[in-house]
Amino acid sequence: MGENAYRSAMELLARRRSKAEREAALRREELYQNLPQLREFDGRAAELCRALTAAVRNGEPTEPCKLALEQLQRDRLHLLAAGGIDEALLRPQYTCPLCRDTGYAEGRRCRCLDALLRQQAVAALPAGVLSACHGFEGFDLTYYSDTAEPGGRSPRETMKNILNRCRRYAADFGPESGNLLFLGRTGLGKTYLSACIALEVAAKGYEVRYYPAQALIDRFERVRFSREAGAEDLSAMREILSCDLLILDDLGAEFATAYSQSVLYQVINDRMTESRPTIISTNLDLPALSKTYHERILSRLIGSYTMYGFVGRDIRQQKLARHREETKV
Ligand SMILES: [Zn+2]
Known part of the structure; x- marks a missing residue:
């Protein structure tokens, strides 16, 4: 907490x-x-x-x-x-009246304090995440083809499996939940599913922070190199390292420098050593990740993240096409 x-x-x-x-x-x-x-x-x-x-x-x-x-x-x-x-x-x-607004009744944390902590945890997520996410129920599997790939499952089956695992991850969340790495091209639902997990885990009162990779690096950069860095930057940096669940969105979209690599390594490594779960999503595939990042970052990702490969066709494009079809009539 x-x-x-x-x-x-x-x-x-x-x-x-x-x-x-x-x-x-x-x-x-x-x-x-x-x-x-x-x-x-x-x-x-x-x-x-x-x-x-x-x-x-x-x-x-x-x-x-x-x-x-x-x-x-x-x-x-x-x-x-x-x-x-x-x-x-x-x-x-x-x-x-139960705790007379002290937060504790009969030596235990009162449910009004629990409710307040849950409210605050959800409110700490960015507004964009909250408004775009309609929960796991809103994840529409019909955007994924149910035609089996040669020698394997259909994209819909693969995505259904990922959806169910994400659901379970959120439902059973705790410090031992481990880390997830969402891989796949843009528009396949990675951000959506990580937002669902963020919301559900925050609603239990866990401290969840959500950062696009570039925004996270900017925070660290301001604290280390800028005189204008304020208390807010410092506490954001602390939260990134110590929150119960960190969602790092769009890894690979940041401006990659030696500094950004060292920040990412610090965040990934520190959180891992302290058993604080992290979910990373990226549009890059493994070969592209290995070209972009140092060996030591890559080995952390491969060694201690459960990987989910998102498949299918860009949902945003499909939505646009559906919309065009509908308005044509
Ligand atoms: Zn109370």
Whole structure:
């Protein structure tokens, strides 16, 4: 779970809590104006509570205090009822009554904190990823031919298999899930499926970061070489290295330099050593990857990534053609 996400969720809970308590204090103060007797009762109740605590500490009998307190509570309720006032109004109205907006109930993390962490994890993904992704259900296999390739399966069968494996990966995600490498030409659904995984894993509250290769390298470059690099760049760089799941999109489209190679190696290698899963997609095939990248990057990819070869014909092109057919009529 991301540290930042946790901290900001706890801050939000603290704001909710203090707002509820402030408002309750205001309501009480307002009531005191109309019912001065209530202020007296509350003052006496506070005194009795202090006396009770002292009695417990000194080992003295607590019964008289308890009885007086109970009587006082009864009188107080009576007074409120006579004034037609709901006693609950005087108590803080917490957003989550279970944990009173503290995030923890009965020593365990409350489900309101879990929900906040999930919301924040999803919100941290780029808007483009969120809006273009309609989940695994939206992955349309009819774009892939069901005619078997010579001596093998049909593209549809291959893609169905990849779809199912991606689904399982997202459903069972954890630090031991391992790394994936999506290979294949443009327009075959690599970005779509990695976005589906990103969304589903983030919805469980894991910290997921999504970067096109070039954008990732730019972040590192700014931190190392630019005086304008701010705290935001630095924390982005930290997140890239330490998030629960990193999606590195479009590897091979970046401007390849000695520096970009060293950044990629650092990211891939550091995450691997720390058992933090990464999903990389690339339009390059293995021979092209081996021409573009250092031996040490390639050996990491081959040695510790499960490879999925995406097949078929460019879906964007097919969609355009379908659209043209439809509008021709
Ligand atoms: Zn709660």
